[in-house]
Amino acid sequence: xxxxxxxxxxxxxxxxxxxxxxxxxxxxxxxxxxxxxxxxxxxxxxxxxxxxxxxxxxxxxxxxxxxxxxxxxxxxxxxxxxxxxxxxxxxxxxxxxxxxxxxxxxxxxxxxxxxxxxxxxxxxxxxxxxxxxxxxxxxxxxxxxxxxxxxxxxxxxxxxxxxxxxxxxxxxxxxxxxxxxxxxxxxxxxxxxxxxxxxxxxxxxxxxxxxxxxxxxxxxxxxxxxxxxxxxxxxxxxxxxxxxxxxxxxxxxxxxxxxxxxxxxxxxxxxxxxxxxxxxxxxxxxxxxxxxxxxxxxxxxxxxxxxxxxxxxxxxxxxxxxxxxxxxxxxxxxxxxxxxxxxxxxxxxxxxxxxxxxxxxxxxxxxxxxxxxxxxxxxxxxxxxxxxxxxxxxxxxxxxxxxxxxxxxxxxxxxxxxxxxxxxx
Amino acid sequence: xxxxxxxxxxxxxxxxxxxxxxxxxxxxxxxxxxxxxxxxxxxxxxxxxxxxxxxxxxxxxxxxxxxxxxxxxxxxxxxxxxxxxxxxxxxxxxxxxxxxxxxxxxxxxxxxxxxxxxxxxxxxxxxxxxxxxxxxxxxxxxxxxxxxxxxxxxxxxxxxxxxxxxxxxxxxxxxxxxxx
Numbered sequence: 297x298x299x300x301x302x303x304x305x306x307x308x309x310x311x312x313x314x315x316x317x318x319x320x321x322x323x324x325x326x327x328x329x330x331x332x333x334x335x336x337x338x339x340x341x342x343x344x345x346x347x348x349x350x351x352x353x354x355x356x357x358x359x360x361x362x363x364x365x366x367x368x369x370x371x372x373x374x375x376x377x378x379x380x381x382x383x384x385x386x387x388x389x390x391x392x393x394x395x396x397x398x399x400x401x402x403x404x405x406x407x408x409x410x411x412x413x414x415x416x417x418x419x420x421x422x423x424x425x426x427x428x429x430x431x432x433x434x435x436x437x438x439x440x441x442x443x444x445x446x447x448x449x450x451x452x453x454x455x456x457x458x459x460x461x462x463x464x465x466x467x468x469x470x471x472x473x474x475x476x477x478x479x480x481x482x483x484x485x486x487x488x489x490x491x492x493x494x495x496x497x498x499x500x501x502x503x504x505x506x507x508x509x510x511x512x513x514x515x516x517x518x519x520x521x522x523x524x525x526x527x528x529x530x531x532x533x534x535x536x537x538x539x540x541x542x543x544x545x546x547x548x549x550x551x552x553x554x555x556x557x558x559x560x561x562x563x564x565x566x567x568x569x570x571x572x573x574x575x576x577x578x579x580x581x582x583x584x585x586x587x588x589x590x591x592x593x594x595x596x597x598x599x600x601x602x603x604x605x606x607x608x609x610x611x612x613x614x615x616x617x618x619x620x621x622x623x624x625x626x627x628x629x630x631x632x633x634x635x636x637x638x639x640x641x642x643x644x645x646x647x648x649x650x651x652x653x654x655x656x657x658x659x660x661x662x663x664x665x666x667x668x669x670x671x672x673x674x675x676x677x678x679x680x681x682x683x684x685x686x687x688x689x690x691x692x693x694x695x696x697x698x699x700x701x702x703x704x705x706x707x708x709x710x711x712x713x714x715x716x717x718x719x720x721x
Numbered sequence: 722x723x724x725x726x727x728x729x730x731x732x733x734x735x736x737x738x739x740x741x742x743x744x745x746x747x748x749x750x751x752x753x754x755x756x757x758x759x760x761x762x763x764x765x766x767x768x769x770x771x772x773x774x775x776x777x778x779x780x781x782x783x784x785x786x787x788x789x790x791x792x793x794x795x796x797x798x799x800x801x802x803x804x805x806x807x808x809x810x811x812x813x814x815x816x817x818x819x820x821x822x823x824x825x826x827x828x829x830x831x832x833x834x835x836x837x838x839x840x841x842x843x844x845x846x847x848x849x850x851x852x853x854x855x856x857x858x859x860x861x862x863x864x865x866x867x868x869x870x871x872x873x874x875x876x877x878x879x880x881x882x883x884x885x886x887x888x889x890x891x892x893x894x895x896x897x898x899x900x901x
Contacts (some may be wrong), residue, residue: 318731373747412740416748508753516751577735671729675736682733683741685726693725 297597304338304591308638311588316630323577326584326634333591340594347590351459351549352452353579358552359449362534363405364573365559366527367413373517374524375401376417381512385505387427387495392484394418395435399443399480403450403473404535407440407676415683424505429689431491433680434696438483438668438703440676445664446476448548449538452582453636453663455548460640461656464542471657475714479665479707486703523563530559585637593641602645612651613720616658617712619643623662624708628669628700636663654719661711669704671696761897763788767864769857770796770829772822773872773884777833781901785868786840793845794833795860796826800850823848854886858893867891868899 297305311329315322333339339347366372379397383390394414401410418436422429444451448458448468458468488495497505518524534555537544541551560567592598609615619639626635636659643655667674671681671693681691733741766785785792798819807815826848834844849856853874861867867890871877874886883900891898 318728318735321735370747373751377751408736409740412737412744416745416752420748420752511753513751517747519747575738671725672732678729678732679737679741681729682737685729686741 298595300336300338301595301597303336304333304588304595305597307332307338308588308592311584312630312634315634321577322631323581323584326581326588328584330584330587333587338591338594339587343590343594344587347586347593348583349456349459349586351547352455353582354549355449355455355459355552356452356582357574357579358549358554358556359406360574360578361556361570362530362552362559363409365523365556365563365565365570366531367409368519368565369523369527370517370519371524371527372401372409372413373417374514376414377512377514377517379414380417380421381509381514383421385425385497385502385509387425387432387497388488390418390421390425391432391435391488391495394432395439395480395484398436398439399446399476402440402443402676403446403476404531407444407451407674408679410443411436411440411676411680412683415680416687419684419687419689421509424508425497426501427497428491428494429684430691430695431487431495433684433689433691434699435484435487437674437677437680438487438700438707439480441664441667441674442476442479442483442707444676445479445660446473447538449552451664452633454660456633456636456640457656457660458548460644461652463656465538465548466542468660471715471718472660475661475711478714479710482706482710483703486706487699490699523565526559526562530555530562533558582633582637585634589637589641592638598641599645602642602648605642606646606649609650611720612654613716615646615650615655616715616720619655620658620662620708620712620715623659624666624669624704625662627663627666628673628704632663632667632674639663654715657715657719658712661708661715665704665707665711668707669697669700671700673700761865763790763865763897765864766790766792766866766868767857767861768792768794768833768868769853769873770794770826770833770870771799771853771873772825773874773876774829774870775872777836777870778901781868781899782836782840784899785837786842788866789842790865791843791845792837793847793860793864794830794837795846795857796830796848797853797856798822798826798848798850799853801852803850819850854889857890861890861894861896864896866897866899867894868901870901 307329311325314320314325334341334344375397379393383393398410398414414436415433418432419429422432445454446469448454448463448465454468454472457463534551537546537551537554538548541548560570609618623635623639639659643652643659646652646655667677671677671691677696681696684691766788803815803819806818830846830848834846837844857867869887869890871883871887873884875884877884887900891900
C-alpha cells in the first residue's frame, strides 16, 4: 500500500467511526474527512466535480424544496387524519392503512419527513384505541423503509445507485417496486401474527373512538387551501415526469429541480424561507462522503478491493447473495448512506468481469431493508423511536431487534429470491 | 438503557432538528387533548335565575334535554339588597321588595320548569335569600354542570356583554358550564 492509500483509508475509517458513534454531527465528520483528503491532495481539486455526485445532491435538494413547500399547506396532516378516519377505530385496519400510506408516501418523498408527519397521528389514534402502540410504530418504520426501496427517489441509497448506474425511475419501479409490494404484505402479516392479541378493541370503545374521530376535521389541517392544491398538482406532475424521464432523456435531478422551481414560482412562497429549510447538513454530508470515497477510488484501493472480491465470486448469482446480505447486515448497524457510497464505486469496478445490472438491485435491496434490522439501522427508525420516547412510549433496543431481525431476514430473503428468479434462473 | 436513550436522542436531534416541534405544534391546533376526549357524564344540572334573566333560548332547552339530567332551578334573592332597602328606606319597603321579588321569581321558575318538563326532564325549584355568586359557587360543587345566563346578576351592555357575577362564578368552577 502506498502512503497516500494508507492516508485515504485512515481518513475513511476514522470518519466512519465518528459517524457511527454520533459523538459529533455526521455532517461535521464527513466534511472534516472530505477536507482532509483535499488538503492532502489525495483528491486533486480538478477531480472534485468527478467525485461529487451532483445528480444525487441536486435531486435531493429539489425534492427537499418540494417537500418543505408542501409541508406548509398541511397536506401530510390531512392525509394522516383521512387515514385515521378510514381505519374506523379498528386496530387491524389502522395497522394496514398506516403501513400502506407510509410505504406509498415514502416511495415518493423522504422517509424522515414521512414518519415525522405520520407518527404523531399514529400515537394519537393508538391512545384513542387504548392499545399498545408498539405494533403500529414498528410497522410504520418497516413500511417506510420498504416503501423507500420501491422507487428511484424513495431512499438516498436508491438515488445514489440510480445516478451511478444510470438506472431509470421505471427500471427501479419494475425491479424494486414488486419486491417492495410483496415485502409490505409479508411485513404486515408478520407484525399482525406477533401482536394479534393486542390488536383488539371492544364494541363500546370502538363507538367512542369513532365519535372522537368523527369530530376531527381534516380540512382544519389545511393551512393554505391554494397551496394545498398547487402542492398536489406539482407532486403529480413531478411523478409523471419521473415516469417518462428516460424517454425524454432528462436526468431525475432535472425533474426534481423543475418541480422545485414550479412550486416556488406558482405558490409565490418566500424562497428564502423555503431554501432555509433545505437540509443543507444532509447535502454537505453527501458531499463529504463522496470526496472520502473518491479518495479511495483515486488511490486505487477500491479497484484492488473489487479485484479481490471478483476473484472470490464467480457468478452474478453469488454476487447477488453476497451483496444483498452484506449490505443488509452492514446497513442494520451503520447508516446506509455511507455504506452505499462505498459500495457504489466497488460495484462499478466489478463491472470489469461481472454483469453489474442485477447487483445494483441487490445493493438497493440490502441497503434499504437492512435498516429494518436494528433500532439504529435507518433514520426513520431513530425518528419514530425518538418521537415515541418524547411521548412517553419506550421502545427498547431489544423490543425493536426481536421484530426487526425477523422482518429484515424475511423481506431481504424474499427480495433475493425474486432477484434470483429474475436474473439467475 | 441510558446509553441507548441518549444515543437515540442525539441521533434524533441530528436528523430531525427542530422539525418535530413545528409539526407537533400544528397537530395540537386540531387534535383533541386527553382531557378534551373525556366526555363528561352529566346527571345533574344547576340553573340559577334572577330578575335579569329574561330570554332563555330554545337551543338551551334542547341542549340540556340531551343530557337527561336532574335540573335544579334556583332563584336567589339578593339578601344584601334586601338589607340595604330595609336600612335606607323602611322595613315595610323591604318587605314589599321581598314580596315582589318572590312573585317574579315564582313566575320565572314556573315558566322555565314547565318548558324543561315539556322536554321530559325532572325539574326541582328553589327560591331563597342569599349571595348570588357565592351561593351558586357553593351549590355547583354538588352538580355536574352549570347553565347560566350572561345577564345573571347584572344588566349587560354592548361594551360589557358578560355580567361580572357570571365571570366570577365560572372562574371558580371546575365543572362544565353553559353560558347562554
